[in-house]
Amino acid sequence: MTKFKYILLGIVVGLLCTACGKETEEMTTISIDKKGTVEHTILEEFGAEYNVDDLQQMVLGEVASYQKNRITDTAEDVKVSKVEMTDEDKVLIQMSFPTVEDFKKFQNIHSVEENEFFFGTVKEAYDAGYSLNVTLHERENDSVLLDHTAILENGDKKMIIYDPDMNYDSQQGIGAPVIIRTYDSIYALSDNVVIQDKRDAWIGNTSDLAYIILDN
Numbered sequence: 001m002t003k004f005k006y007i008l009l010g011i012v013v014g015l016l017c018t019a020c021g022k023e024t025e026e027m028t029t030i031s032i033d034k035k036g037t038v039e040h041t042i043l044e045e046f047g048a049e050y051n052v053d054d055l056q057q058m059v060l061g062e063v064a065s066y067q068k069n070r071i072t073d074t075a076e077d078v079k080v081s082k083v084e085m086t087d088e089d090k091v092l093i094q095m096s097f098p099t100v101e102d103f104k105k106f107q108n109i110h111s112v113e114e115n116e117f118f119f120g121t122v123k124e125a126y127d128a129g130y131s132l133n134v135t136l137h138e139r140e141n142d143s144v145l146l147d148h149t150a151i152l153e154n155g156d157k158k159m160i161i162y163d164p165d166m167n168y169d170s171q172q173g174i175g176a177p178v179i180i181r182t183y184d185s186i187y188a189l190s191d192n193v194v195i196q197d198k199r200d201a202w203i204g205n206t207s208d209l210a211y212i213i214l215d216n
Contacts, residue, residue: 027202028167030103031181032160036119038103042093043086052091056083059093066106074098078106107166115163122213123155130161136188136211139195146188151213157187160212164203174207188213 031039063078070078076098083093097103104117118125126132132151138144146154160182164175185198190211194202203210 027177027179029179029181030162032100032119033183034158036100038097038100040093040095040097040103042091042095044091045089052083052085055091059083059095062106062109063095066109070102070105072099072102078102113165115166116161116209117163117166118159118161120159121155122151122157122159125159125161126152126155134190134211136190136213138188139186139198146213151188154187154213158184158214158216160210160214162203162210162212164206164208164210169205172205174205175203177202177204179203180210180212182212182214184214184216186212187215 028043029039029041031041033039059080063080067077078098079096081094081096083091086092097106100117100119104115107117108114116130118128118130120128122132133148134151136146136151138146160180162178162180164178167176167178168174169176179196180201180203182199182201186195186201188211189195189201190208192203192206192208193210193212194204196202201210201212
């Protein structure tokens with residue numbers, strides 16, 4: 001089952017399990033805009049024996065606790081816009097985070113080890129100590145490979161580094177599928193990322209960091 005670490009307290013681990021369809025509207029989606037604002041849509045199977053109102057209160061409680069202890073330069077808050085049941089008996093949770101750092105910290109509230117989520121330029125990722133000793137391939141021509149040197153030559157391009165353990169599937173023992181939706185077209189990506197269209201990246205069951213470089 002998927003354990004969303006930022007909403008599941010010990011008493012409710014096991015409440016949610018992953019919907020693994022590949023269509024965007026059937027998947028948990030992380031959308032990020034140019035300013036680094038993150039919109040997180042969680043769409044999961046929901047056991048009939050549980051009450052969605054109770055889940056909503058737990059989510060709101062987690063957000064309130066995070067806000068109380070949050071240290072940030074932005075006046076904007078983390079927001080929960082929706083917690084409801086769909087016609088397919090799935091739970092839909094929609095949240096917004098004013099910064100990538102808020103999203104990352106919120107995801108890691110109940111984590112034993114910190115799970116990475118980076119958004120910034122390639123140069124910023126390198127300066128922050130992220131390992132870029134990987135091989136990526138271009139979206140438009142997957143036979144064109146980018147090694148460490150070629151990646152660094154694109155230092156001004158924006159990059160996303162995603163740790164699949166943020167959406168950990170305890171049954172599979174690896175990260176569960178998720179869509180990452182970007183504000184710009186994707187330039188290059190790691191082998192564990194599948195293009196849905198030029199701005200949507202599907203990341204399946206994997207435990208390896210996913211790398212995405214944008215055109216701008």
